[in-house]
Each structure stands twice: as structure tokens, then as C-alpha cells.
Amino acid sequence: MPPNLFLQNFQSKQTAQQQFHVTASLSILCLHYYNFKHHWKMTDLHSKIGDTTSPYIYCLAPIESLYFVRSKEGKIYLHSLIMTSVANMSSEALPHIAMYPWFAIGHLYSFMDTANKLAERGHIISFFLPTKTQTKLEPLNLYKDLISFIPITVPHVDGLPSGTEITADIPRSSLSLLTTAFDLTEPTIDSSLRDIKPHFVFYDFAHWLPSLARRLCIKAICLSVVGPPAVGYLISPERKLIEKPITVVDLKAPPQRFPPSSIKLSAHESREALTLLTVKKDGQGGISFVERLMISYIDCDALVFKACREMEGIYCDYLEAQFRKPVILSGPMVPRPPTSALENKWATWMDGFEAKTMIFCAFGSECILKKDQFQELILGLELSGLPFFAVLKPPIGVETIESALPKGFEERVMGRGLVHGEWVQQQLILQHPSVGCFVTHCGSNSSAEGLVSECQLVLLPHAVEQYIIARELAGDIKLGVEVEKGEEDGLFTREGVCRAVRAVMDDDSKVGQEVRANHTKWRELLLSTGLENSYLDSFVQRLYSLLE
Template sequence: MTISEGLSYLEIVSVGPFWRVRMTISEGLSYLEIAQVLCLKHPLCLCLGLVAQTEAKIRPRRRWSDIARTCARWRSETWTSPLLFCLRHARLAAAIAVSSSRKDFFVALCFRAQGLFVALCCASLSSSPIAQVMLPWLAFGHLIPFFKLSIALAKAGVRVSFISTPKNIQRLPKLPSTLNHLLDLVQFPLPSLYKEHLPEGAEATVDIPFEKIQYLKLAYDQLQPAVKQFVVNQLPDWIICDFSPHWMKEISQEFQVKLMFFNILSAPSATFFGPGTRKTPISPESLTAPPEWVTFPSSVAFKRHEAIPFCAGANQINASGISDWERVATVLISSEAVLFRSCYEIEGEYIDAFQKLVGKPVIPIGLLPVEMPERDGGIVDECNGNIFEWLDKQASKSVVFVGFGTECNLSKDQVFEIAYGLEKSQLPFLWALRKPSWASTDQDSLPVGFHGRTSDRGIVYMGWIPQQEILAHPSIGGSLFHAGWGTTIEALQFGHSLVVLPFNIDQPLIARFLVEKGLAIEVKRNEDGSFTGNDIATSLRQAMVLEESKKLRINTREAAAIVGNLKLHQDHYIAAFVQFLKDGIWKQI
């Protein structure tokens, strides 16, 4: 590796398992030779190797970043001989040795002996696990899947650094203590903006109204320097990122760390949207039918009233200066592979279609189902104790759970029609309702007299509830929800009858897919997207009690055997993914 005249020293700095080394090179040295030396695979070893000159050249006064790129490039090579012939003589050389799996690297001085340059090397290489960085977007529909994947990988022996902001890290589920040595929760403060743009303490989409999310993206983009320095220090094997950090392309290329895109959408949704490389703005008309690359029968498409707001958001150049469409395209194109929270048993044909579309490995990592904790007093106390007591008194599979997440902003008409539908259905229900922004008090959130008319068979709980524990309760038999992918997986894990009422982003596409698979009933809506209480009641009774939907209830029970199979998802899908992380070769399951 040739360095121009005038470079007086080389400083290589790293942290963690690496060494800090400074080598002073005499003034006037015209070149520095970097050796490619194979280390014997023992915990501590001494290896004699002859210095080989690389063909790479670096610019004057470029130090660590250039060496790091060279190390990263070498890490994927497998060297089969500890002796490499010297191609060129020099008075002094430095050797950087990289193992075939790049678990560690080191620097050693090379000295002249009998006209050859001999490298004396020492390293510890035997037991370091694969290291990777997780970088999700600041929304809990993204943070939670990334966190679940981090836990699954840590259980498989992979070292994970999960990056987010302090407040979001605090709001994550508790990390199992047995994984503390493998899963590091890395906190970077979110850069502040003007308070009128981003309120103090807002670190996730749940903290702000929809119109301010563009400023959250602007602040998120300003995390780039901190993330870059972290990558410089750690040099992970892989970076797994979300759609939002489009700037990870530059970081991964500069330091030759492989990038992977974890697409938290369902495989049918991602296949519908395509590779994201189109240059012209998308139109509502283009989204109301399956695209041409879906060559099998499919009903996954938007209705016009859904396509119009989606296009407005996707095409918008927001305060961050880049549209979501461009973010997705940049990350997707620069990634070595694409991950889906999916499995072939549920979404196989869409996974295959997306792989043909993008021409790179598309890896289903399993559905990451939850391992249910035992109910304890802490959980009961947090929801005032009466919810589980009430559920315990209900008949098996009789109760409808109603919930639309923390970020679905329902209008007054929508909330009231849902309430009228629950009342008319005559079914037991548990409704987790966040106080709407238009309501001044909890009482204003529901129609007058609703509580009194339904108190004998239903509960409306305002605030946070332990959703996973509630969905797992044996009295819950159905779910009325927005068709978000995470909640879909949770509901299917326990064999619930699904009634879907989608509102935004890819929820309508997931709803169509679930209906297509015979796993859900979608609430009927008018052309403008409105619906009535009668529509809600009809769908609920059809899913829960009517004989005509007996096949749907059978289908969801069969799906539960797949979705809830922890061994399938951890020992099969995660294990195959870990093997890909090790050797970089995807063997389709």
C-alpha cells in the first residue's frame, strides 16, 4: 500500500477487543507495505509471515479510515498459507493481519532478515462472536421488531449493539439478564431542534402529532456523526438498518462494513410497493391493482380512498429534504440482503416474488413470536387489577379484544361508530382506547350512555395495557384491530378470529392479504372510507359466532400452530440467518 512522501506517522485507534497502537515512521518514508498474514486459529499464536505488498493505494494524510477499509475488505478473504512472498523491499513495514472471519485484527512491526521482511504477529482470535449493529427508525412499530430480532440473535450467540435514543431505550421491554453480555443497548441523545418543530423530550413518533414526524426525521439524520464514530470504533461484521437512515450507505461503503435492510413491512406489502427505484412520483391509480410483477392471483392493493393519502405522504419532500420513497430506495439498493419478519409457511409466494424483483438474498427471519411470561402482580397492578379478574370470569374464546395501537389517530365519528358497533354486536369486549386528541376528558371519548349500556359485558380501558398478556388469555377469541403486522402476528399466535379495520400506511395491504388467506374479515366501508356501527357489528358476529365463518375460525387455529411455533422460528429461521451472517451465503430454506 503506497503512501506519499510527507506522512510522518500512522495512528490506528480502536476500542473494545481491539488494541490501540501508534507507530512512528521516520520522515521521508516513501511507502508503507501492509502484510496480508494468516493467523493460526488458536487463542494465542505467533506466526511468521513474509510481507506482501497490496495493490491498494491511499491518499496522503489519510490514516485510520483507509486502513479500516483495507481491513474490512480483507475480512471476507480466506487465506490458506501463513507465508506470503515479499513483492517489494522497504526499510520498515507495518503488518495488519486479518483472520478469515475478521473477529480481530492487530498491528505488528516487520523487520528485515536476510533480505526478506519477516512479520512477528500475535493475536487472540478464537472465541469472538459475530458482531452487528441494529439501527431502527424512531417508531415503536419499528423499534420492537428490531429489538425482538436482537434478542433472537443474542440467544443464538451473536453480539448485537442496538442503537436508539435514551428515552426509547428506557421504554423497551425488559432485556433478559442472561443476554446482557451479548446485547448492548447503545444510547445516543437525539439532536435538538427548535421547540416549535420538535417538542423537548419527543424521541419517537408516538410523542408527536403526524405533521411533526418530518422534523423527527430531520433530527434523526443528525445522528449520522455519532453512528459513524460508533462504527469506526467497533467495525462490526454487519449493520442491520431500517428504511430511514439513508446515510448508512456512505458509512458502510467508507468502512466496508456490509449493510442489510430489515424491512418491517409484511412481504406482501413490500412486494406490492416493488423495489422502490421508480423515478417518477407514484399516482393513486397505480396503487389500486396488483403490480405487473405479481404474477400469481392476488388481491393485495389499495382502494382509492387509501391510495390518495398514501401517495401524498410517499411523494412529499419533507423538512428532512428527502422523501420516504427515496430513503427506502437508497437503503435497499446499497444492502447486501433484505430481511422480513416472515416465514415461507405464511407468505412464501410473496417472499419468492420479492427476491426475483430485487435480485439479492431475501431472508425470512421467522415471525419472532413472543414467549409468554407468567402473569404477575406487577402487570395486574398496572392495569388496576380488574382486567384480568374480569377476563377470568368470561367463557373461553368469547371476548373480542379491540385495539388500534398508539399511533392510529381516530376521528370522533370513527370512535363513535366503533362504539355503536360493539354495542350492537351483543358480544363481550375489551377495548384498549387511547384518549383521542379531540376529547377533553376520558368521558368525552365515547357516546353518551355507552358505559351504562355495555358495562355488563364489556370494559373500555383508557391507557396502557399489557397487550401480549391479554391476547394470550384463554377468554379472548377475536380481535378487532388496524391490521398492523406486529399485532397480526400476536393475534394469530393465539388463534384469534380477526376482524380488520385498516387506516394507514400498509395496513390496508395486510388486511387484503389476511382476507385472501382466509384468516380475517374486513369491515365493509363506503367509497370515501367511512363505515357505520352496523358494519362493525355485522363483521364481528360473522367472525365470532355465525356458522358461515366456521372455516375462518378453523384457519386461524391452524395458523396458530405455525405462528406460535417457537422452535420453528428460532431453531429453523433464526439459525439459518445466523449461518448467513457467518459465511455470507444464503441457502434458501
Template sequence: MFKQKKKSFKEAETASLVSQRRDRQNMAEPNHKLHVAVFPWLALGHMIPYLQLSKLIATKGHTISFISTPRNIARLPKTPSINFVSLPLPHAVDNNLLENAESTTDVPETHIGYLKKAFDGLSEPFSEFLQASKPDWIVYDILHYWVPPIAEKLGVRRALFCTFNAASIIVINGPSSIMINGRDPRKSVEDLMDPPPWVPFETNVAYRPFEARRIMEYPTAGVTGAELNDSYRTGLAYAGSEVIAIRTCTELEPEWIQLLGEIQGKPVIPLGLLPAKATDDDVDDDIIEWLDRQRAKSVVYVALGTEVTVSEEEIQGLAHGLELCGLPFFWTIRKASVFLPDGFEERVKGRGVVRAEWAPQGRILSHGSVGGFVTHCGWGSVVEGLSFGVPLIMFPCNLDQPLVARMLAGMKIGQEIPRNERDGSFTSVSVAETIRVVVAEEEGKIYRDNAGSMQKKVFGDKRLQDQCVDSFIKFLENQRAGM
């Protein structure tokens, strides 16, 4: 029913080996090597940090099985230390999902419901995988509501890994019982403009009117049923976990991490930020040559993610702002020829580069000429930018992104592009002014200094990040050994 690589798990383990394995577990050996299966949601923003975590666990000598669909596995860089387990996505469950659509990148925002419906068809082959391989732990994602009961029935320990930061998780999601039973007291746009009632301290992490309206109007594509509701799925995912792992660290948001454990009633282990490493793999020489010709800390890097929906009007407003700011820029954008203003590329030729295909974001952000990052504030992108000490020009669009922007703006490591709070409109002049403040002007020195300081103390501190992951691995080892 599903395909897998030869070494992903043993297909025929003898009764004696099974007995020996159980005996070793019961002896609580401290050096017992684990088999950990990881299962991210079908989105690159989830798969990449899951893969980073997998690599770090594998370096400790543990066996890793990375579960996803064939096309998604093909997208990921292959790592010899990881067994990739391929579970074909059952597209036949709904004709609204194209045959090659296996991630959120492959479908419009309006069709995510169909992707979830197809994903739920993986429950049976997933169960077969667990029965055959018998991993010690399954590390699963927030929408995988059917994973915990299957794992518990088969005696597999359960860890929920959330790839968002703690503040965003808490504002979006309440206690699991509230999510499961549909009792969220927030029913209106006005309700989302204040922190939820389960946050006991003052905070600026909340939605503005136009952002709250987008949340309320988030498309469902006509796909109905409690099992396709994100709150219901996430509530069950939390309730079925034994531990919650999260992509953050205590040095960044201690009060939010503590609160998450309190409202979910589970131990919460910060995994660190899983920062990306800048490599020279697949870097075009012309990109580096262009960056090398620019002054230090003068280039504005612009990237709004691969899955964010940005209107043509917003793209044109950003383009005019980049044109007005007068600074060199490198813009990675999809369908540039469709959305950009007429004559834009010709007018900025030499000063600005527009690239409509994939670009090595980590390598660009790590270059000494880059002095600012225009970002949609997806948590992975923010982590990548701050890992290299680049201050942020923030243009959040939807979901957790506005919440991330509020938190980081409060830390003064970047500035949001001003928008009309009622309708989200903005001017190209405000774009240009915000870019210049953060990157070039004396007024923005605080952002540049704070971004550099956070790189040294948190985002780029390898020792700190390694300690976080080591704590999580030690928890898995001790719990499996019965300690």
C-alpha cells in the first residue's frame, strides 16, 4: 500500500529479536538507541524544520524514519543518516485535488481543505508502518489528529512538534478542550483584536482589524466536517501528545513557553530555533558576484515566502516603494512579469535584481552586503534572517505572521511597514521610508544593533541551540527507558 526505501524499517523481524528489543527497553539502559519516526504536515515550512530536527537526532546515533509523500520526499535534500518513508497520497478521495498536488505549495489557498481530506487517507498505511517498524517515538504535526490514537494503541510514544513560536500558538489556539469542543469564546473580528482570555499578562501580540477580518474569512473551499476544522484537529493533536516540542527557546519568549505548558497541561520542551546554515550549494555565480559589488549592509533582500497570497496591488505598492527607497535590492518573487509595474525592471536595472525562480535565501542573507530583510514574517523566514543578524522590514500577511511581527516589533529588531488598520492599505512612500530607516538611517540604528545582538545571544548561538535539542533528545531517551 505504500512504498519505502530499503532501509526505512525491517519488514520481517523475528520473534526472538522482538523479544530482545523489549527486554532492552525494560532494562532502562541509558545508552539505548532510539528509533524515532517524524511526520510533518504537507507544507515546506513544516517539512524543513522537521528535517533539520531529524538530522540533529540522527547525529546522536538514533534511527530516524522521515514520513511523507513521494513528491515531497523528492523535494527534500537527501541525507544518508535518514530513512525516508514514502506514503502515496490517495488523490482519488476527491477530484478537486490534482494528481501531482501533495503540498500546500501545489494548491491554491482555497483548496487546502481538499489536501487535508486526502492527507487523512494516509491513516491506514501509517498504521501499517508503525506495526511493521515499531519505532520508540512518533514526532507528529499539529493537524495530525488521527496519529495519537493509532500510536497509543500500538505502544508508540507520542511527541507533538509545533513549528511556530509559542506566542503565536497561544493566541491562535486555546486549551485543547476548547478547540475540540468548539467553545472558543472569540466569535467576532473585535474579539480577535485583543489577546485571548487565557493570556493572563499584558501583550501587544494581537490582530489588527483587517488581519482579524482575514482570519474570519479564511477560505474553506466548501469542504465541511469537524475533522477538517483546524481547531478540532489541533486540539486532538495536543490532547493525544505526551510532550510538546516547539521551535523557540526560553531566552526569546519565556513567559509564553510557560503559559503553553499550563494551558495544555503537558511538558513543553523548546527545541531551539533550528537555524538554517548558509552553504554554497546551488548558488549561482552571478548572484554572489552582484552581491560582492554592493556596499556592506546596503542591500535590501525581499522575499515573501512561497505560499503567501499577496495581491497584485500589494506587489505593485512594494515595487514602487523599493524604487523610491534608492537602495540596492534583491527580490525573489513568483510570477514577476505578471505582477510588477510596467517598466519597473528597466528603471531599477543595475540597482535592483528581480528573480522569479528559487534563490538560495540563506546564502543571500548571510552575505555581508545585505542590510535588511523585507519579509512576510513566516517564523522560518524570520529565524533565518535573524540567524545572520539582518534587521527586519515586516510585511505580515495572514495567520501567525501578524503575531510574529507584533512580538518582534516589541523587541525592536525590525519595523512593520505601516498599514491602514481598517483595510490593510499602505503607500509606496511608507514602504520606502521604513526600508531606509531600518537599513540606512541613524534612527534605525537600534534595529540594526538589536538584530546583531540577538544573533550573538540567541539566534546564532550554536551552543544554545544545540543544548535545546540535546534536552529534547534526552527527554525521549529517558522516557522511553522508563526513567
């Protein structure tokens, strides 16, 4: 069959619900045709192309990038920008990736997002996770025929409450116990990897996985849920963290060769970073958190970040030079468009406000403020004079949102302000026409959702990585305004919250005009056609190059 006729017939079978992509594994091209759970063999189209008979079809790039060539021997080959030839493909040779993220919901969700994107391109994924946590991730699995969950029983550790599986189940003071339990799963992971024999294993905090994977001839890929700027600032080999003690003064400034930027930490933030980096696994003689991270990064075969060179290229180059490992980018964190509708009670209430006038404030699933800071925050929202919707956990030591509200607050903001303590559909709320400002804690997922929204960003970080994200967004890229905090105590005031909100919401504010223009520019880039796919194609190609 002539190549053009073959391509015409291939394209004629497309529908709106079918997806085509293309990729190569070394000398192997495996195309995959997706029609929900149905797999279409090449023989349905043509009995033989080149030397290949009846391969399954996998995908990795748009169908338009495929073309056919005839070799000197007269054989027909399928080609794309990222493949070289077609070879025999058996079911045992399908690209197979295992994943074992740290037991925190943000890490699990981040790995799940990567799993979906790799499965979309035909990879088989074996995803290790705590047993009961599987129900939280099941709804996020978009390719159930390719992504399999492998439940792991969290080992018993004295002092760890029964039934604990993820960080959200325990206070921060018990994290070292959960880390100990996490490391006790090593024999289980070892046995499972021997059984499933993947090509790659993706991990983040399991510092023992690279040596285990090496024994099994599996490539160990450190998939960081922390961005390149934070990794470079905090744990660059240049700091020699394992060889010598690090101090608060050290952490206030970036490493000497760190790229020029606005990123630095206050005294309060540096103390918090030092506490995090030096905490021990079991609270006594175990490995410290910084040693865990350093081993994870140094012993891997490649570092993967959800980032793009347009925004964070200088930090990626710095990391590649410092760790002497390939730094592979899977592209910016662009949230998938939600498929559900906003809950009616919220939509109805928000419909009553003018376009782009409402403040939406949300601090994620794990950020819990002290009562005085909780009150300063919502009083700052009140002081702005704008309608607001705040989604916050009850403060430390307080059981309900209602009991934490300042006296007379509910009466004063009735009809224009709401404080809610349960989960909401954040992406859909950010898309609502009435919302014009997003006050965020700068978690990686929330930051990504804020970046691709049309809302102006007010930044109020509460954890070490979040401080660095806030400096990058407000200082380097200048697409948001950070709420001022005390250098020593890290406290913010209602007036500071109000000033930041007004700065981004005031049409006549020079700061507001600058951040709005920059936000629009970066939003358009992140949502530009083909950007995400081009990064993912390159990501897969570079992964496969590790097998050569």
C-alpha cells in the first residue's frame, strides 16, 4: 500500500474522542491508538510496515507529525520528529514505569499527574501507594487500563497512631515516625520491583531506591515535587551540607554560584528551613532530611522537574552543573481543565457579585494557621472592602471555623464575605467570572492553578518551598505581590494583607499594572498551543536515551 494512502486511511478513522501520539524507544517505535479501553493492532490497517508485523500502536506526538519514508531496500518506515525506525515489539517490551512517591497527598497527586501524562503516551505505570489512600487517587486515574495501583501496607512504628498512612493523618511532630515507616517498606518495594521488572522507577524521598534499582538494572529517576529554584537554593552540593553543619546565617543567602535572583530567606524562614533540613528520621540517630534529599538527588540516573526553561532555565542549568546529572523537564504544571461543574450553592452565591471583584483565599489541605494569624488574615480581607471567599482549615487548637472568627465578624461581612472550612472545587472557583484575586499559600499545585487563571495573585507562603516560590513569582517574574511579614517572627498583619490585595486590584496602581501585564504574558505562554506536548515528547525521548 502506498504511504500516502496508508496515512489517509489512518486519519480517516479519527473521531473527537480518539487521541494519537507517537514515540520511540531506542530503535523501537511503538505506536498506540487510544479509543478508551480498545487497542487497535497495526494489522487492522496494514499487514506489514518495514520489518514489523502486528505491533501494538502507542502514541507520543500529534498525528500530523507522522510521515512515511521508503528505504533503499524498498521497506516502508513510519517516522516522526522523535523516532528513528520501527522494530519488532512484543508485549513484554512495552515501556514500563514504577512510581513510589512520599506519603503526602501533594506528592501523590503530583506523581499521579505525571503518571497520566505518561500513560497517555502509551506507558504502563505501576503506582505504589498506601492501601487506604488508593481511594483518593482512583478518581484521578484517567487510564485505568495502563495505570495499576499497587497497595502498600504502612509498617507499624511505635508512637505512630494506628491507621496512619499519609502526612495529613498526623501532626508535624510525628513526621519522623512516618518517615521511619516509609523506609521500612524497602523490602516490599524490592520484592515487587523484582516481580514487575520495570524499565524505570520514579521516586522522591526514598533515598534507598537508587541502589536497589541499580542491582535490578532499573533506571532510578528522581521526580522532584519541589521546583528547581528551591532545590538549588536549599540543597545544592555547593553548600556541602553533609560535610559540615549548616547555620541560619548560611540559609539566609543563596549559594555563591546560584543564579542572580530575588530569592533569599528571612531570619524566621531560615530557622524553619534549618529545622526541616536537620530533622532525623526517628528523632534520634537516623538519617537527616537533608542527607535523604542529597542521596536521592546524587544517586539517581536523572532528575526530573515539572518546569519549563522559559521560566526556570537558569536554575536548571545550575542544578545540572552542581549535581552532574541529566536534568529533564516534563514541562510546566498546567492543570487539566476540570470536567465537572461548580457546586450550585457556590455558583449561585458568587453570581451575585460583579465581574473580577471577589477575592478567593485558599491555603491547601495541610496549612493550618495559629488563631491570631487566622484572624489577621480574614480581618485583612474584610478591610479590603471587597467581597471574599476564604477556604481555610480551623486554626491550631480550635475545632471549628465558627469558633475561631473574631467577635462581630460574621455580622459585619454578612452577604459579602464567607469563611469555609471544607474542600471546594478550587479550579472552578478561580474560573468564576466574579473572582479577580487569588490569595494563595504558594503550594506548587495552587501556584500552577493561579498562574493559568485570570486572577491577580497575592502571595502568603507558609512553608520553606513556598517562600522560594513566592520570591520567584513576586521578585524575579513580578506577576504577584507578596504580603509583608516580620523578619524575625514571620508574622503578618491585617493591614499588610489589605495593602497587597489593593495593590493588585487597583487599576491605577503601578505595581498592579506591572503584575497584571506580566501575569497575562506568562499565562499566554503556559497555555500556548503545543508547549506542553513538546516538553512531554522531549521528556520521553530523554528518558529512553538513558537506556542506550
